[in-house]
Amino acid sequence: MDSLTHLALSGSIAAAIVPPKHRRAAILAGMALGTLPDLDVFLVNAMTSNPILQMTQHRGFSHSLFIMPLVILLLWWLCAKKGQRVPQAPMRWFWAMQLALISHLLLDALTIYGTQLWWPLNVHPTMGATLFIIDPIYTLCLLIPCLMAWFARQKTWSHTAVVLGLALSLSYIGWAFIAKYKVTQAAAATLSTINLAQAPRFSNPLPFNTLLWRVTVMTPEGYLLGDRSVLADSGPIDFQAYPSDHQALAAVSHFPYVQNLLWFNQGFMLAEVKEEQLILSDLRIGLEPEYTFGFIVAERVDGQWQEIPPVQAKDTYRSLVAEGTFTEALSKLWQRIRLQQPGTFNPSKQA
Numbered sequence: 001m002d003s004l005t006h007l008a009l010s011g012s013i014a015a016a017i018v019p020p021k022h023r024r025a026a027i028l029a030g031m032a033l034g035t036l037p038d039l040d041v042f043l044v045n046a047m048t049s050n051p052i053l054q055m056t057q058h059r060g061f062s063h064s065l066f067i068m069p070l071v072i073l074l075l076w077w078l079c080a081k082k083g084q085r086v087p088q089a090p091m092r093w094f095w096a097m098q099l100a101l102i103s104h105l106l107l108d109a110l111t112i113y114g115t116q117l118w119w120p121l122n123v124h125p126t127m128g129a130t131l132f133i134i135d136p137i138y139t140l141c142l143l144i145p146c147l148m149a150w151f152a153r154q155k156t157w158s159h160t161a162v163v164l165g166l167a168l169s170l171s172y173i174g175w176a177f178i179a180k181y182k183v184t185q186a187a188a189a190t191l192s193t194i195n196l197a198q199a200p201r202f203s204n205p206l207p208f209n210t211l212l213w214r215v216t217v218m219t220p221e222g223y224l225l226g227d228r229s230v231l232a233d234s235g236p237i238d239f240q241a242y243p244s245d246h247q248a249l250a251a252v253s254h255f256p257y258v259q260n261l262l263w264f265n266q267g268f269m270l271a272e273v274k275e276e277q278l279i280l281s282d283l284r285i286g287l288e289p290e291y292t293f294g295f296i297v298a299e300r301v302d303g304q305w306q307e308i309p310p311v312q313a314k315d316t317y318r319s320l321v322a323e324g325t326f327t328e329a330l331s332k333l334w335q336r337i338r339l340q341q342p343g344t345f346n347p348s349k350q351a
Helices: 003-017 020-047 052-057 068-082 090-109 136-151 156-192 246-252 257-264 328-338
Strands: 201-205 211-219 222-229 240-243 271-276 277-282 294-301 304-312
Touching: 003 090, 003 136, 003 156, 020 052, 020 068, 020 090, 020 136, 020 156, 052 257, 052 294, 052 304, 068 090, 068 277, 090 211, 136 156, 136 304, 156 201, 156 211, 156 222, 156 271, 201 294, 246 271, 246 304, 257 271, 257 277
Parallel strands: none
Antiparallel strands: 201 211, 211 222, 222 240, 271 277, 277 294, 294 304
């Protein structure tokens, strides 16, 4: 999730647990701990310039449920020995610190990116694909009560507000799971009618909401995309077919960096050949045809694919804000949520 949401969640959890007189300190401590796991990006980028490794090693050891609770245990012990507030309420601070950090790991696991909760075990990253990385409703459920607790830390109602905010945020996550289930069921019903009942697929919410979802399905020829509004849509999902060069992907699947990418995104990949170069794009992140993570991984020489050091396919991801079309895109998004429309949502597509 975005940094503001992590700050609000971790700060709220800490504020809800510690004594009232420690509330402001707990909010700051919770926010610091809630930020800690994502600092791995600086370490990873310092260790490698390989864009695939930078992507796949983020949310690695720093998001491990085996590692990070031990780090917090050490920090808590040091604070209990050397600090002033922690010795006054050691167990309340222990749980405030642990839950402030663990909440970050679990919340990230609900997004599509992929979180290595079980690092160093060799298992696929967890991608719950239940919340978009920026969700204003979820964030506001936490941010407003957290600010109330900061400015009115000694008031009894401020604690009630924080607890209520946490309850609302959990309820919102519960709703997101229900919406995802409804979309998953609709996708299964549609795919069973076109002989793709067993096809690999995932569903994830489109930007900033949990009402409009996209289903991605891998097929022998490429992949299908279909949108589903839980408010407006009924009946079968209108899937659109897109090609992908599976043959080229299979030819380079033994390359180490390609294997790393396939492990990370579980095979949800678009393969394209452009100017004798093979570009692999992660279908989970971005909107057709603009996917956020695309990598040039091979060049074709005399009909054979040769491995090259991976290169980011685009220097910058096209920004709707930079193009001055962000407000228009939000309007299109809201319109699609409310109205059933053919095809898939594309904020860049001309009406």
